[in-house]
Amino acid sequence: MTDAQVLHAYAARAAEYTSVLGAIEDMHEHDLRRIERWAGEIRGPVIDAGCGPGHWTDYLHKRGVDIAGVDVVPEFIEIARLRFPEVLFRVSSVRALDVADGGLSGVLAWYSLIHLVPAELPHILSELARVLRPQGRLLIGFFEGVSAEPFDHAITKAYYCSLDQMSRLLQDAGFEVLDVETRHDAGRRPHAAIAAIRR
Template identity: 40%
Template sequence: MVDEVGQAYDDMAEPYIDLVRTTEVHARDLALIERHLTIRPGTVLDAGCGPGHLTAHLRSLEVDAIGLDVAPRLIDHARATHPVGRYELASIRQLPHPDRSVAAILAWYSLIHVPPDELDAVLVELRRVMNPGGTLVAGFFDGDAIAPFDHKVTTAYFWPVAEFSARLLRAGFTEIERDQRPLNSGTGNRRHAAIAARTTGRGAPGRPALEGPTRIGTGRSEPQSSNSDGTSVDVVVAARQTQPAPADVHRTQRGRCSGPRLVWG
């Protein structure tokens, strides 16, 4: 069922697709996405894929990527534009995937419209479908406080990165890398942030997966201990600032990729 946000994107489908066609994903963003989502076998779910450009980009890198979105016209467009890909019309609030069935999830600016008091439940749902040791990469708007703003499509929320990371931890994800781009980094008039996180514990449907002690780290990666099934129990937040990219933008193998920035961001 299409919810309010899906309807809002459906109503704006044409200009949104046009924006995606004419803007480019920041090189730092694309590098972070590739660094974390191309390294392991298994399905990568592009949750809130919009017109499907990042799904297609991951597929061009031999990743078994599936796109999923709640806006029917965006999914129709993705299917028509990338016929070899798989695109699903569904909501991140209720994923049509079994427990522990995907290796990784890309939530690229698709959590920005989730009201803060509903974010935990959505993150737990993402966690539910992920394999032990799976990776989540999320892009969102950085802010000094959790606060709504007038996004061009519908209300979105700024998130302080530390707060977003804490929400991830509560839902069973441990941050492994973060990137915060300053305002003058070339795209739009808002601050952009991204976090890569790894699942912790075994996870279980409908409840947070976190188990075992949690240590907040020092910015250095440290070894993790594991259960026999390979899941981490002793977790470390190892945030690191990515190096400045040599170029502002990056052109993908299949032409332009874009994120929701510039006018819309």
């Protein structure tokens, strides 16, 4: 989907999304441990790419991470700034991040790539590689399934991706996959996470 389509869909329901999924207390304990463990290995600037209402950005900021949140949806950035005024947030798209080449030590992309048309993933992952220094770290969360299969997400259309496919795309974009995790909670879509390092 285009940025404009995603922006329109989330802008219309930004407050609703924040009330349902915008608090750390509502996040899965496994995800809390996973993201905190990943961030603990990073020294230097990090972005939360597709930060939404900013709860993950704030969570890591409170743990001493030098982090900023970016999102294509201005309504999310406004909400995040109001909720967490001590954290830096700005409007930006993962398609063209306003970050210098090699300017970051880490990128968190936690379920922020799920609305991308699958054919766009190689470009987006290359953009994430561009902004990371060598040995910079990336953590991606997504819904595991048949690659490129769409599903009706609560906000707007999203896509599954298989672990194998995402791993191959990351390798093609200049990453080395460090580890993968999956989680299947009853009544929910399968979750997956991949940690990778910039070659």
